[in-house]
Amino acid sequence: MSQQYPALLVIVPLLSAFMISGAGWVNKRLCFPIAVAALGVAAYSCIGLLLRVLDEGVIVYKLGGWDPPVGIAYYVDHLNGLVLAVVSVVAFLNLIACKKSIEQEFPEKTGPFYTLYVLMVTGLLGIVVTGDAFNLYVLLEIAALTGYGLLAMGEERAPLAALNYLYMGTIGACFYLLGVGYLYIVTGSLNMVDIAHILPDLYQSKAVLAAFIICMVGVWLKMAFFPLHAWLPNAYTYAPSAASSLIAPLVTKVMIYVMIRLILTVFTPEFAFNVLAVSKPIVWLAVIAIVMGAILALAERNLKKMLTYVIVAEVGYMVGGAWLGNRAGMTGAILHIVNDALMTLCVFLVVGNIVYKLKGYAFEDLKGLVRKMPFTMGAFVIGALSIIGVPPTCGFFSKWYLISGAIQAGQYAFMVALLFSSLVNVVLFFRVIEICYYEPFSEDHGHGHDHHPEPMAEAPLTMLVPLFIVAAGLVLVGIYTGDIVNKIIEFAIPKGIV
Amino acid sequence: MTILGLIIVLSTGALLIYATVDFPAWADPASPASLHLSPHFIERTMEETSVPNIVTAVLADYRGYDTMYETTVIFSAGVACFILLRILLREEPGESLYRHVLTGVTIRVKEGAKIPPSADFERIDTLWAPHDLIIKTMCRLLIPFIQLFALYVIAHGHHSPGGGFQGGVILGASIILLAISHDLRTSVQRMREKVDALLSATGVFIYAGTGALCLLLGLNFLDYSALASVLHVDPVTARSHGILIVEIGVGIAVMATMIWIYSNVSSTGKYDEGL
Amino acid sequence: MGDLIEIVVAKYNYWIYITLMMIGLYAMIVKNNLVKKIVGMNIFQTAIILYYVSTGAKRGATIPILEHGHDGHAHVIHAADYINPLPHVLMLTAIVVSVATLGVALALAIRIYHRYNTLEEDEILAQIREK
Numbered sequence: 001m002s003q004q005y006p007a008l009l010v011i012v013p014l015l016s017a018f019m020i021s022g023a024g025w026v027n028k029r030l031c032f033p034i035a036v037a038a039l040g041v042a043a044y045s046c047i048g049l050l051l052r053v054l055d056e057g058v059i060v061y062k063l064g065g066w067d068p069p070v071g072i073a074y075y076v077d078h079l080n081g082l083v084l085a086v087v088s089v090v091a092f093l094n095l096i097a098c099k100k101s102i103e104q105e106f107p108e109k110t111g112p113f114y115t116l117y118v119l120m121v122t123g124l125l126g127i128v129v130t131g132d133a134f135n136l137y138v139l140l141e142i143a144a145l146t147g148y149g150l151l152a153m154g155e156e157r158a159p160l161a162a163l164n165y166l167y168m169g170t171i172g173a174c175f176y177l178l179g180v181g182y183l184y185i186v187t188g189s190l191n192m193v194d195i196a197h198i199l200p201d202l203y204q205s206k207a208v209l210a211a212f213i214i215c216m217v218g219v220w221l222k223m224a225f226f227p228l229h230a231w232l233p234n235a236y237t238y239a240p241s242a243a244s245s246l247i248a249p250l251v252t253k254v255m256i257y258v259m260i261r262l263i264l265t266v267f268t269p270e271f272a273f274n275v276l277a278v279s280k281p282i283v284w285l286a287v288i289a290i291v292m293g294a295i296l297a298l299a300e301r302n303l304k305k306m307l308t309y310v311i312v313a314e315v316g317y318m319v320g321g322a323w324l325g326n327r328a329g330m331t332g333a334i335l336h337i338v339n340d341a342l343m344t345l346c347v348f349l350v351v352g353n354i355v356y357k358l359k360g361y362a363f364e365d366l367k368g369l370v371r372k373m374p375f376t377m378g379a380f381v382i383g384a385l386s387i388i389g390v391p392p393t394c395g396f397f398s399k400w401y402l403i404s405g406a407i408q409a410g411q412y413a414f415m416v417a418l419l420f421s422s423l424v425n426v427v428l429f430f431r432v433i434e435i436c437y438y439e440p441f442s443e444d445h446g447h448g449h450d451h452h453p454e455p456m457a458e459a460p461l462t463m464l465v466p467l468f469i470v471a472a473g474l475v476l477v478g479i480y481t482g483d484i485v486n487k488i489i490e491f492a493i494p495k496g497i498v
Numbered sequence: 499m500t501i502l503g504l505i506i507v508l509s510t511g512a513l514l515i516y517a518t519v520d521f522p523a524w525a526d527p528a529s530p531a532s533l534h535l536s537p538h539f540i541e542r543t544m545e546e547t548s549v550p551n552i553v554t555a556v557l558a559d560y561r562g563y564d565t566m567y568e569t570t571v572i573f574s575a576g577v578a579c580f581i582l583l584r585i586l587l588r589e590e591p592g593e594s595l596y597r598h599v600l601t602g603v604t605i606r607v608k609e610g611a612k613i614p615p616s617a618d619f620e621r622i623d624t625l626w627a628p629h630d631l632i633i634k635t636m637c638r639l640l641i642p643f644i645q646l647f648a649l650y651v652i653a654h655g656h657h658s659p660g661g662g663f664q665g666g667v668i669l670g671a672s673i674i675l676l677a678i679s680h681d682l683r684t685s686v687q688r689m690r691e692k693v694d695a696l697l698s699a700t701g702v703f704i705y706a707g708t709g710a711l712c713l714l715l716g717l718n719f720l721d722y723s724a725l726a727s728v729l730h731v732d733p734v735t736a737r738s739h740g741i742l743i744v745e746i747g748v749g750i751a752v753m754a755t756m757i758w759i760y761s762n763v764s765s766t767g768k769y770d771e772g773l
Numbered sequence: 774m775g776d777l778i779e780i781v782v783a784k785y786n787y788w789i790y791i792t793l794m795m796i797g798l799y800a801m802i803v804k805n806n807l808v809k810k811i812v813g814m815n816i817f818q819t820a821i822i823l824y825y826v827s828t829g830a831k832r833g834a835t836i837p838i839l840e841h842g843h844d845g846h847a848h849v850i851h852a853a854d855y856i857n858p859l860p861h862v863l864m865l866t867a868i869v870v871s872v873a874t875l876g877v878a879l880a881l882a883i884r885i886y887h888r889y890n891t892l893e894e895d896e897i898l899a900q901i902r903e904k
Contacts (some may be wrong), residue, residue: 007719014570015706018699021577024694063563065721070538072563112581119574126567134863138567141870144573148877149578157858159582159884160897167801170814177867178514178821184860185521189532198530210517270808307891498862503802511795515788523783525830527853534832536850536859544850548802552858553865575873631800656903663865667807669897759876766883773802 006061009045013038017118024111033113043088050081075131091121097466098242120146127351134322150243162233175218180209220428223255226289227280229241233308241352273325287322290417294424296314303361321402329405346383346470353459369436379471384429394478547737558741576755637679637731644672652749662745666752701751793820816869829857
């Protein structure tokens with residue numbers, strides 16, 4: 001069965017999504033166990049696949065038994081395997097943590113919600129594992145449509161935010177499709193490795209240049225790279241907490257993986273960095289993205305919206321790191337995919353716990369939260385330290401690689417932006433923690449000077465245990481960074497990049 | 499906003515048109531797209547899959563994995579429309595309206611009382627409009643032939659243009675015609691919501707299940723030649739039969755989802771009157 | 774001059790499709806009404822579908838369905854006699870995706886209309902700001 005891991009990791013969630021949809025009409029209580037079992041098997045297959053890749057190198061899996069480029073094939077290498085493991089584990093932990101909040105927010109529609117959840121995870125896993133450019137578009141649309149459905153289930157402004165996300169996301173996906181069409185008309189192939197073989201003769205072709213630009217702009221639209229980020233803050237803020245803690249850590253990171261895959265495998269680094277001279281302008285755009293993300297986050301008085309602007313800045317880190325053009329920068333970008341997924345999951349699970357107990361997430365609602373929910377706030381502190389970049393949490397190490405890559409490439413503006421962003425994150429997070437720790441919880445019961453310490457009203461255990469696992473994971477991934485970089489990421493980057 | 503839109507559109511259009519300088523000419527038989535992959539499809543389809551319609555063979559066999567996800571896309575759109583619009587916990591209105599068919603008199607029945615079901619009394623809504631007898635009768639006569647044609651399109655996908663998607667949409671259109679010509683309640687009575695939702699999941703399950711069956715029989719996912727042992731035919735014919743099975747699955751899924759999306763969107767989730 | 778005419782005759786179909794795409798994109802960015810944006814999205818996607826299908830055309834070739842399919846394999850099949858089937862397959866998928874997106878977009882527009890009683894984006898933003 002281990003030969004079939006590449007197929008199992010998408011098939012088991014896909015089949016179970018249909019079973020969950022059926023169970024939603026017959027017996028609602030079956031939905032959650034089927035979903036947990038499916039995502040558990042997917043996570044197991046992904047980790048097993050990563051271990052196989054570490055042993056054997058690149059794994060090729062032919063769907064339908066046809067050789068590429070006639071049929072669709074999977075190419076699983078170190079980059080794929082690492083991102084697959086991260087996506088599946090994050091989705092699995094989030095599902096367990098969100099059960100109670102789903103049942104609180106839409107008790108009569110849990111069946112369709114779990115269906116969309118599992119389909120979205122299928123779409124994301126499929127995007128990461130596929131080796132065919134058109135197959136990636138179809139899976140992109142699965143992830144997108146299920147995302148629109150999940151995000152629009154929130155409060156009042158959610159449908160409008162989801163519709164704006166739909167417009168920009170569809171433009172992005174259509175741009176990507178157009179880029180693949182331009183590549184197809186000059187190469188005749190849809191398979192990523194095959195295109196990379198045919199492309200070196202065509203480097204001077206204007207069609208290839210246009211295909212590259214259009215594909216990049218499409219992917220940037222979907223990952224919310226400034227100034228194309230306008231959909232992200234509203235879409236993630238007004239969404240239900242189960243949906244936002246699934247989508248926020250994963251969708252932008254998977255799109256960054258797609259960008260790195262396009263740079264490294266389809267348009268080889270030779271083309272992207274040397275033939276085109278766009279690295280410097282793109283790193284400058286990333287600098288602007290980081291600075292604007294930080295400034296816009298400072299202006300917010302609403303915890304969830306502030307975190308979404310932090311995501312915009314993090315996307316700037318990864319895009320800039322990938323386009324620095326050297327090994328340290330690319331290592332930093334890939335390591336940051338892993339770290340940022342975990343950090344974002346941690347803080348969004350905290351917000352989910354807060355919304356479950358308090359129903360609000362503006363700064364005024366957070367007063368005195370430490371006494372009421374000490375464990376949740378402890379995990380929040382670890383997540384905040386990781387986003388700021390304090391050792392030994394993982395955030396420090398990816399920033400270290402990004403900064404050393406910036407120095408090596410001579411892009412000092414990028415290094416300054418990274419340090420500026422860390423300082424702004426210190427201000428942002430310590431402001432929140434101060435409100436939670438030091439300001440007394442204003443009780444208006446009439447006995448004003450009788451401050452009983454608030455009883456602990458912590459979130460239920462199913463919401464706390466995954467949060468602890470993620471927070472511990474942030475520290476563990478930080479400690480084991482050396483292993484991850486040397487055994488996995490080192491082989492994910494082609495030898496040509498210095 | 500207009501100026502920004504004009505700038506974006508003109509610059510993108512200029513880039514795209516500039517790039518067409520390097521394209522092969524229109525309908526050039528020697529273009530890279532025509533020389534690289536497609537000769538394999540055109541020349542080898544008959545011997546590898548024994549299906550004369552090359553588009554169906556490529557759709558359901560060579561690139562069958564894509565088609566499975568395409569069916570999943572339409573299924574997830576159906577689920578998304580359902581979860582967004584459907585209002586499930588609705589209180590019944592206090593009074594109901596009935597119409598005596600023979601005289602046209604409208605009767606308002608207060609809460610508690612009921613009229614026994616009979617052909618003389620028709621349940622109406624506050625939004626009810628009388629339907630034309632000619633339209634109702636003609637559509638009722640035509641719908642079975644439409645469905646027969648749809649089944650022909652699905653079954654003949656191997657030999658003529660057609661296949662699962664096309665046939666499924668025609669099947670869905672036949673039920674939607676019932677909803678438009680009569681009213682939504684009639685079509686919901688014929689195709690209940692629960693059956694519809696289960697059918698749509700079943701259709702895609704047939705597709706993915708066939709692929710999983712091939713996986714369990716030892717070959718790769720969606721490799722239909724593994725079905726040769728189950729169907730007792732040679733591998734090439736097994737591919738042809740596998741294509742037929744998945745096309746049937748696709749047809750069921752598309753039909754059910756089209757009806758589901760129409761019912762949800764036209765009645766905005768209330769399932770009372772429709773258009 | 775003859776050169777220019779040659780280029781136009783060879784490539785004019787691509788230029789028409791790109792113009793259609795840009796009309797759709799313009800509608801999506803500039804228009805105020807939510808449904809007009811959805812229509813623009815549809816135009817954009819349809820133009821991309823037309824573009825892909827045109828990449829598969831071949832002069833003098835017929836549709837990719839083999840006649841005399843089952844009676845004897847005596848006919849030799851030349852690839853130049855049949856048009857390229859691959860773009861048609863890809864575009865079947867793209868059409869289905871565009872219909873699915875249209876369905877979800879309309880469902881969202883209905884939800885917005887129920888809440889704000891209008892489909893004009895500036896009026897909706899004005900209502901939100903008043904809150």
